Amino acid sequence: MELSATGRVILGLIATQPRSGYDIKAMVDKSTRFFWAASYGQIYPELKRLAERGLIEGSDESQGERPRTVYSITPAGRDALSAWIGSDEQVHELRDEALLKLFFSGHASRDELVSVLETKREEHLDALEKFSEIEPMAAESEDFGPLMVLRYGKAYSEFGAEWCERALKELNERKDAG
Amino acid sequence: MELSATGRVILGLIATQPRSGYDIKAMVDKSTRFFWAASYGQIYPELKRLAERGLIEGSDESQGERPRTVYSITPAGRDALSAWIGSDEQVHELRDEALLKLFFSGHASRDELVSVLETKREEHLDALEKFSEIEPMAAESEDFGPLMVLRYGKAYSEFGAEWCERALKELNERKDAG
DNA sequence: GACGTCATGTAATCGGTTACATGATTAA
DNA sequence: TTAATCATGTAACCGATTACATGACGTC
Numbered sequence: 001m002e003l004s005a006t007g008r009v010i011l012g013l014i015a016t017q018p019r020s021g022y023d024i025k026a027m028v029d030k031s032t033r034f035f036w037a038a039s040y041g042q043i044y045p046e047l048k049r050l051a052e053r054g055l056i057e058g059s060d061e062s063q064g065e066r067p068r069t070v071y072s073i074t075p076a077g078r079d080a081l082s083a084w085i086g087s088d089e090q091v092h093e094l095r096d097e098a099l100l101k102l103f104f105s106g107h108a109s110r111d112e113l114v115s116v117l118e119t120k121r122e123e124h125l126d127a128l129e130k131f132s133e134i135e136p137m138a139a140e141s142e143d144f145g146p147l148m149v150l151r152y153g154k155a156y157s158e159f160g161a162e163w164c165e166r167a168l169k170e171l172n173e174r175k176d177a178g
Numbered sequence: 179m180e181l182s183a184t185g186r187v188i189l190g191l192i193a194t195q196p197r198s199g200y201d202i203k204a205m206v207d208k209s210t211r212f213f214w215a216a217s218y219g220q221i222y223p224e225l226k227r228l229a230e231r232g233l234i235e236g237s238d239e240s241q242g243e244r245p246r247t248v249y250s251i252t253p254a255g256r257d258a259l260s261a262w263i264g265s266d267e268q269v270h271e272l273r274d275e276a277l278l279k280l281f282f283s284g285h286a287s288r289d290e291l292v293s294v295l296e297t298k299r300e301e302h303l304d305a306l307e308k309f310s311e312i313e314p315m316a317a318e319s320e321d322f323g324p325l326m327v328l329r330y331g332k333a334y335s336e337f338g339a340e341w342c343e344r345a346l347k348e349l350n351e352r353k354d355a356g
Numbered sequence: 357g358a359c360g361t362c363a364t365g366t367a368a369t370c371g372g373t374t375a376c377a378t379g380a381t382t383a384a
Numbered sequence: 385t386t387a388a389t390c391a392t393g394t395a396a397c398c399g400a401t402t403a404c405a406t407g408a409c410g411t412c
Contacts, residue, residue, distance in 0.1 A: 012282035085286040091275040104190035105323040145283040
């Protein structure tokens with residue numbers, strides 16, 4: 001049986017250390033969210049499914065009246081995780097509304113086109129800033145995977161921002177020329 | 179009332195010329211698919227919804243017994259299209275399974291890591307090739323939106339492939355050093 | 357006659373988000 | 385005492401894909 005997308009994220013995250021559903025959500029939000037998100041509505045049901053399949057194991061760590069179940073990965077879970085990493089299918093999807101707008105820019109004014117590019121550029125710059133902020137933390141860990149991906153995020157953001165910059169410049173030159 | 183994602187693609191595509199549902203699907207598959215996809219299951223129902231709202235208009239162009247409805251955009255549809263392009267929200271989502279694998283690469287072997295990077299690099303190179311093939315066609319059109327986006331696709335693919343290349347090289351150097 | 361393409365559509369299913377419900381613990 | 389955070393969960397909904405059903409037209 002195959003691992004769902006959320007199942008992969010969960011297995012990967014608890015492989016380093018046991019975590020609760022709440023912990024997993026928090027981790028996703030500050031790490032993988034950029035290229036793979038997950039919500040409570042997926043996480044809690046998926047935790048139960050993974051436990052049923054014997055890939056993870058829950059242990060009760062309630063404190064007083066507050067419930068808390070911490071899940072850890074089982075040997076079968078580690079097998080499933082490495083089987084996934086070793087598999088060669090790799091989903092890659094981009095949904096970029098700015099590009100869709102640019103695609104149809106023949107039906108827009110010059111100002112609108114400029115605004116689309118500026119918004120996209122700013123979005124990339126904001127992302128770049130966030131990544132730069134958390135880079136020192138990631139650099140401390142001996143696990144280099146997260147740092148590698150964070151650097152990808154930075155490079156990607158820089159690429160996007162610079163591309164918009166160039167496009168805006170070109171647009172301006174064409175205006176001056178025409 | 180807001181325009182759905184599929185609604186935007188449809189409006190944008192028929193703004194240049196009237197098309198059938200089948201035509202729209204074919205256009206999406208060879209153009210916007212890279213950053214915004216659509217399937218029959220969305221297109222046909224959405225065409226009816228847009229027609230009900232008066233944003234598009236269908237005209238029967240059946241040939242003999244073979245049915246064909248060609249939709250064209252209405253003035254209200256053009257208004258909705260330009261309102262969307264002028265709006266400042268812009269969804270931007272990336273789902274990259276390779277990055278997820280790299281993120282968890284602490285739980286994988288060196289060979290697996292290399293394989294993930296190589297697969298991702300190849301994927302980008304394949305995309306680059308496809309874009310390059312269709313560029314001459316896009317360059318002929320007087321509508322520069324599609325060409326602009328195609329060039330983004332090329333630049334993005336180059337970025338991705340080069341990043342993987344660098345990562346592989348680094349990995350190799352570290353191996354030689356250690 | 358068979359195959360590829362043109363053409364429209366729906367039902368089942370899936371993956372995922374949002375909003376809601378509930379309540380304990382902790383720090384200001 | 386109040387707000388923030390910790391903690392678990394579900395129901396409704398949405399967006400989208402897949403698979404299926406159906407059949408005509410053109411051409412080899």
